[in-house]
Amino acid sequence: MAGMDSAATPATPAAPSSGPGTVWAHVGQPFTPRDYDVVVLGAGRMGAAVALYLRQLAPHLSLLLLEEGGLPNEDGATLLAPGVWTAWGLPEDRMAQARWTRSQLETAFGDIRFQTRPLIELFMEGGTGRTPAADALAPYPDAQALVDTVALPFARVDAGAATYRPGALALAAAQQAVRAGADLMLNARARAALPADGSLHRAEPDGTGARVVIERLSVTNTHQIIVHDTHRLRAGVVVLALGADGPHAAEHDLGQHTTHARAYRQAPRLNVSSGDDTPVLRAAGLTLRPQNGGFTLVPAVHHRDPHGYVPTGGRLTGVPTGLRRETLEELVALMDALPPLGTEALGLGRSISDVPGAWLALPGGRADGLPLHQTLATGIHLLLGGPHADTLGLAVAHDLAAALAGLRGRPWDSPPPAPR
Template sequence: MNTVSPSSAPASAPGQAAPGQTTSGQVWAHVGQPFAPRSYDVVVLGAGRMGSAFAFYLRGLAPHLSLLLLEEGGLPNEDGATLLAPGVWTARGVPENRKAEADWTREQLETAFGDISFQARPLIELFAEDGPERTPAAEALAPHPDALAMVDVTALPFAHTDAGAATYRPGALALAAAQMAVKSGADLMLNARAHAVSAGEVVIERLSVTNTHQIVVHETHRLRAGTLVLALGADGPHAAEHDLGVHTTHARAYRQTPRLNVPSTDDTPTLRAAGLTLRPQNGGFTLIPAVHHRDPHGYVPTGGHLTGVPTGLRRETLEDLVALMDALPPLGTEALGLGRSISDIPGAWLALPGGRADGLPLHQTLTDGVHLLLGGPHADTLGLAVTYDLAAAVAGVEERPWENAPV
């Protein structure tokens, strides 16, 4: 559960709008601010990247619809899968019929949300064998000596370069989208756990912290929602089944993002090998391991052992890194942050749409007026297009901006 932080966001009350302007929405940051339940046209559970982007797009498409965005934690970028998402846009792995959506998403990342640290940065994928559109790895890495020094090009002699790839901060996107949604009239409640008790009805539990740092339910409210969107990430499918009795095929997996303390700069490319992505970030690298399969119900993440020594990396991730240590020698040094327990390595539950490790973002109608919105492994590249598509459907808008985009 996310940490409740009552001071995470300032309160804002609606003011008088100037002619032609929209009144800003209300922000309830903590239980000290009284809340009077009312009906909303749309209620969104979860203010991570997908939920906040949906709210932002819906306010632009249908400003006449009242909207409430609910977040269990503090700021919408404070915790969870959004904060730890790779933030790597790449056309690699995108089906041909979704390329237009991916390109539109890239344009949105670059222009629509202000400073989210968007930066064009090539992605160089390395291979042991030759194949279509692959070039010698030494040649692809030559313009980037810092990256070349990390790779044994005799073990990974071939490369494919996505020159149009880019990086950004998903947490900053979530925060910016939520702020812009509020500015355009959406209401936002933080530190509030919500449950759908039926189609069209939501129970909100406002959370507070005791003197002994325990998170407790301070008060409970029930309100009506014409349309309900579950944007709870990996918890969304469970909420659909537990709260609404709707079974889905979706799943989740626990993904860790260890740190590799090898210097990187703004010019260092993103690297990928055998599914492992090395994302330059904060002067080093964040490692994004491949997701191989869904985790079974009830799985509790635990650290594995390396040469008998306990680490914070789960066994599957540890095995993948060990297999790459010869090809990427820094992985076999003290530069790799192993930790001693699971709590030492940042990690979060990742939604797997359709239960697939390569599942694409989607939205799904669960019952009349209730929608499930999932990001998953490809949320960086297609997530915004999927949120826009759902927002347009709720708003009754038929056109999609990528449908007539020039090729």
């Protein structure tokens, strides 16, 4: 199928919308390029949130939200995010943002399965704030059955922790943004492009700050993804909310080197019974997140993966598995302390494609990097979630939206009520 290029078609300005925006879900829906005040690349949790907050804070700005896949995208990190809100591991100066994010998760997005659920972290040794693990686990027989309290005799409990579904959050935020007037295009691969003179450090003479190239994707009857047509438009502001692909896009498309990195994180399944009252468990950095009647395992991220790394499965007693070697080694080391890991309840898979996994952005190249937004050039911003997106992502997306709207105050300057 021959591709079509609309580069020669003059773009027309998009008028701010007072009603719902337009959704282009497939190439059968014709699209006429127009200029936008803001274009957001990526409709995962961070991109959808910044689009929604911009429509709320600056409804006079026209906005287009672009996503390469569906909504939510099954290939991104949003669907595989743990969805565990906890203030553990955050610096004190980010606590107000974390509390505000929790309030948003609980009230602002409808049914995203938000639920207050204790987080119990287990240790081999005692310390400040730690109590006997047997006491902490006693109210939860299903969780107690997972743990050898002789190997992990101590625990600390975050009673204010909560769980939710990041994929449902992304979907709800994008839908609300569209209802508030944002346009949305799915199955569209997009990139920011340099102005005609190659400059990144000034806006265009007419006030638009960047160019966007959009490739609308289609699938052939042999299941090949092809570029159906290509469009070019201009935007006053472009937000790169592409997750782990964002830093690469900044360097490859804009020539802007960043210090950010990425790591490949898998989320294997542990088929042991869990319920609505089962707490989240954590041991040696491994999180066991109750989900869909069992547990999703969320391994710790220790470091960035090197450029060019291709995830491959490791071997257990010589048998190929779908778990990457580093993850497999960590689970093997915990099998005595968490005995079900050494049984058939652990979904090992036979190849890397059998175990859900996705690339995770590491802001600042750090395994504990906090979500951030960064100005790459005039009118171009990078937005990253990363390991703490569950707890801080919405606040950082709101902060960028408020900055683009020219607002000074932030809602977390007046803390919301403490969690119930």
